[in-house]
Amino acid sequence: MEPADLLPLLTTVLPVGEVVATPHAGVADALAASGVEVRVEGPSVLPDGSVGAVLLLAGEVPAAGDRGPTLLAEAVRATRPGGIVAVAAPSAMPARLARTGDGQPALTATDADHMLRERGVEVELLAAPGAAARLAGRPWAGADDLPVDRSPGLLDAGEVVLAVGRTPRSPADRSRTFFGSIARKVAAASVICTDDDGRVLVVFDDFKRSWTLPGGLVDAAENPADAAVREAWEEGGVRVVLDELLGVFAHDHPDRVQFFYAARPEVPTPSPSPVHTHEVSQVRWVTRDTAEAMVDPMMRRRMRECLDGRQRNPHRTWGW
Structure with missing residues (x-):
């Protein structure tokens, strides 16, 4: 032609x-x-x-x-x-x-x-x-x-x-x-929240039927850090203060990025309960080893990358 x-x-x-x-x-x-x-x-x-x-x-x-x-x-x-x-x-x-x-x-x-x-x-x-x-x-x-x-x-x-x-x-x-x-990516934000005893906050996601870290999708026009704070409250029932950004993970299916922040309770909350009970049915403080054993393998790898790489690779972006 x-x-x-x-x-x-x-x-x-x-x-x-x-x-x-x-x-x-x-x-x-x-x-x-x-x-x-x-x-x-x-x-x-x-x-x-x-x-x-x-x-x-x-x-x-x-x-x-x-x-x-x-x-x-x-x-x-x-x-x-x-x-x-x-x-x-x-x-x-x-x-x-x-x-x-x-x-x-x-x-x-x-x-x-x-x-x-x-x-x-x-x-x-x-x-x-x-x-x-x-x-x-x-x-x-x-x-x-x-x-x-x-x-x-x-x-x-x-x-x-x-x-x-x-x-x-x-x-x-x-x-x-x-x-x-331009490409439209889904953004999510999660917290690795630890209390004064070094325990990690985990939640049971009723939709996924598994234990995970508090987190979820970033709303329209919402700062990912604000989303992490909101999700910690909605899913974990804990008002948190964010520390540093531990890492960012890029995924293909769906096309998304997930931010992980270090966090700590704003005030001691020894017995938290979820605010959004239609999403989360249980909340616990557990040791890091127990948390890693409870969550799925993908989340376990994210936790380890964030926590073990906190000193050697701060703020790193990983591709998954």
């Missing part, structure tokens, strides 16, 4: 009566033949806001390295607010080892979507032109195939990935699109 073959898919979004820029001579010739005013230049040399659209349809944007993000930033700068930026490149799927001309990895649909949104470009079209025809063993029908070619299950099944978006009209639009593109 040639880059110029993709132009019929853009007829509904390309601005009418405005200049369109592309560094690809074949795309420029096809546009000019349709009566479009074209500048055959890359976005780096275009003045700010000087064109209605920038088309990078010949694999100019690779998935890896700085060149792709830099080129897209230049395209957004050169395009007027609310203009069009279109990107197409060889698909990294199904041939995962595909490479663009300069040896950089080819794009996945996720790559293309993310790189545009990261630049504040609101993606309006994400498709794998030719995917449906390829799988059916028939010729590509162009725009007639588009409803199927843009379905999630086919986005990486074609020869190329096509992403078309609209540049932000305001800084607020840019921020909204950018923050919608």
